[in-house]
Amino acid sequence: MSQPIVQFLDVTKRFGDFVAVKNLNLDIYPGEFVAIMGPSGCGKTTTLRMLAGLEVPSDGDIFLDGEIMNEVSPHERDTPLVWQSLALFPFLNVRENVEFGLKMRGIQADERCLRAAKWLERMEIKAFSERNVDSLSGGQRQRVALARALVIEPKILLLDEPLSALDAHLVIRMQQVLTRLQRELGITFVYVTHSQSEAFAMADRVVIMGDGEIAQVGRPRDIYREPGNRFVAEFVGRNNIVTGKIESVAQNTAAISTSMGVFTVTVTEDQRIQVGIDATFVIAADLVRLTNTKPEADNVIACSLISEEFVGSVVTLFLESVDGHEFKVQLQERYLAEIDLKSDGSLFLSWPSASAHLLPV
Amino acid sequence: MDPRPITKWMFYGYIAIVFSFIFLPIIASVVFSFNSQRFPTVPLGTFSTVWYETILTDSDVWDAAKTSIIVALCTSVIATFIGFCTAYADYRYRFFGKSGFLALALLPPTIPLIIMALAMLAWFARMGISGQVWSVIAAHTVLTIPFAMAIIRLRLNDIDPQLEAAAWNLGATEWVAVRNIILPFSKPAIIASLCLTAAVSFDEFAVAWFVAGLNKTIPVLIMEIVTGNIDPQVNAIGSFVFLTSMTLVVLAQLLLMKRLGRKWRGR
Structure with missing residues (x-):
């Protein structure tokens, strides 16, 4: 692979006693769409701000395009940021907003105008170029913010939760944009968000952060199917998490005894497993089968319906086993009619051993 | 508010009383300034502009007006500049002793004027610069900086904190960001501050009286006239001062209301 465009080497950021980012190591490659995702206060925005030069790392080094950037002030970097509040300049019109970065780079008025016009056209906001930014809709303002950042033709674009203020239907539209x-541009995007759907929908690679540290880095599907630890398993998607002790290991299958019985999990050879140690496995909610009759399968749990959540084509059912463990099942809405949803413990969950993912010990 | 009409009328009555206490003396002064009689008594004489003619030909009044205008203009510019810097320091930075710094910056209006005036006089005399136009300007600047700072600080509190950082991010140095982002954003508050500090300086008597020496400002001149005798030209000067100050204050108020108006429309 080519040289990384961004490199974090053991980067730590402290604010007084509070450690916002701990020993961060991360390489980002040219042309990648990387999403940094995590709950609020996990250090994702601080990481982005350090990349833009708005915060100086307390320890460690940040490289941008091979050059050390620790002390380089924000205005000397080509790392435009699309802000959560968009931060459009309210006393400038749309065109002047877009031209701002060019003006700061000492580019002559006529060329500024030309280059801004190109981007205004590309973002489909040319018609508003002389309008005040306050008079635009949320989606249009978003496009102004993007044009303003991209007009300087950077190699990397930083985005800090830019879609969080938009209506749901606009979010999908802007994700496509x-x-x-x-x-089309082939440049690097670093996108900070707390939204799993945004990160998974757009990114080539997702970095999950928790408590100032990287919890997992990987392709969205890998993270979704094979969470690396309990934090990721809990943060990502609708996972059912079960803990127990390893009872036996045979070839590529481990049997794990839990308070709800013994379950089998397919394991890979590189997972170091010993009989007797604590183990946690995860079954994604969409891989669980729900039936009214007890199936002939390895992994079966009897349970009752607690509640359901309907979001269009997909329904999430919340169920409870006899000993009070909560399970989530996701299924297509059209299959709902085939099941008699009862709350008397006569529903059965089942899954093949290969669908369960054993978390690394 | 209470929907009962009696409460409503009592409230209106109260407002009317407050306003009449404030404005009746001023209105009386304006009325008497156009009165042909020398003594301010009812019934009035005929309508006359004789007192305005007197002040227009009086070189003392002209000198005082000139001093007052120079002092007000210089004071407003210097106080607004320092007030802006103070407000920006408060907006932008966190530093040790910031609350102490703010308390000190906002302190001058809480000191009794007479104490302030005496202290100023003693200090200027010690330095040998008392009795000059510049000493009045310096004293008035000290008095009005807190007003300038308060007004501009209010405006800076409204700014999106990401705005300035966005300018840096797009290549603006800190100076350029202040000039291109902070100053245009603060413009209404800066103009309001210029008007208000000029008005305060133009009206101010106590400190000016102590430190002005022979460079009398208008309020000092009025005081000298009324201590000597009853002279209706004071009413004419007073009307002129009232008009100037009111214009400045109303202008400042309009600018600040425009700011609020935009904020409300945004909701």
Whole structure:
């Protein structure tokens, strides 16, 4: 692979006693769409701000395009950021907002105008170029913010939860705009978000952060199917998490005894497993089968319905086993009619051993 | 508010009383300034502009007006500049002793004017610069900086904190960001501050009286006239001062209301 465009080497950021980012090591490659995701206060925005030069790392080094950037002030970097609040300049019109970065780079008025016009057209906001930014809709303002950042033709674009203020239908629309833009420009996007759907929908690689540290880095599907630890398993998606003790190991299958019985999990050879140690496995909610009759399968739990959550084509059912463990099942809405949803413990969950993922010990 | 009409009328009555206490003396002064009689008594004489003619030909009044205008203009510019810097320091930075710094910056209006005036006089006399136009300007600047700072600080509190950082991010140095982002954003508050500090300086009597020496400002001149005798030209000067100050204050108020108006529309 080519040289990374961004390198974090053991980067730590402290604010007084509070450690916002701990020993961060991360390489980002040219042309990648990387999403940094995590709950609020996990250090994802601080990481982005350090990349833009708005925060100086307390320890460690940040490289951008092979050059050390620790002490380089923000205005000397080409790392435009699309802000959560968009931060459009309210006393400038749309065109002047877009031209701002060019003006700061000492580019003459006529060329500024030309280059801004190109981006205004590309973002489909040319018609508003002389309008005040306050008079635009949320989606249009978003496009102004993107044009303003991209007009300086950077190698990397930073985005700090730019879609969090938009309506749901606009979010989907802007996600498409962003992924297409990134593919067409071929530049690196670093996208900070707390939204799993945004990160998974757009990113080539997702970095999950918790408590100032990287919890897992990987492709969205790998993270979704094979969470690396309990934090990721809990943070990502709708996972059922079960803990127990390893009872026996035979070839590529481990049997794990829990308070709800013994379950089998498919394991890979590189997972170091010993009989008797504590183990946690995860079954994604969409891989669980739900039936009214007890199936002939290895992994079966009897349970009752607690509640359901309907979001269009997919329904999430919340169930409870006899000993009070909560399970989530996700299924297509059209299959709902085939099941008699009862709350008397006569529903059965089952899954094949290969669907369960054993968390690394 | 209480929907009962009696409460409503009592409230209106109260407002009317407050306003009449404030404005009746001023209105009386304006009325008497156009009165042909020398003594301010009812019934009035005929309508006359004789007192305005007197002040227009009086070189003392002209000198005082000139001093007052120079002092007000210089004071407003210097106080607004320092007030802006103080407000920006408060907006932008966190530093040790910031609350102490703010308390000190906002302290001058809480000191009784007479104490302030005496202290100023003693200090200027010690330095040998008392009795000059510049000493009045310096004293008035000290008095009005807190007003300038308060007004501009209010405006800076409204700014999106990401705005300035966005300018740096797009290549603006800190100076350029202040000039291109902070100053345009603060413009209404800066103009309001210029008006208000000029108005305060133009009206101020106690400190000016102590430190002005022979460079009398208008309020000092009025005081000298009324201590000597009853002279209706004071009413004419007073009307002129009232008009100037009111214009400045109303202008400042309009600018600040425009700011609020935009904020409300945004909701």
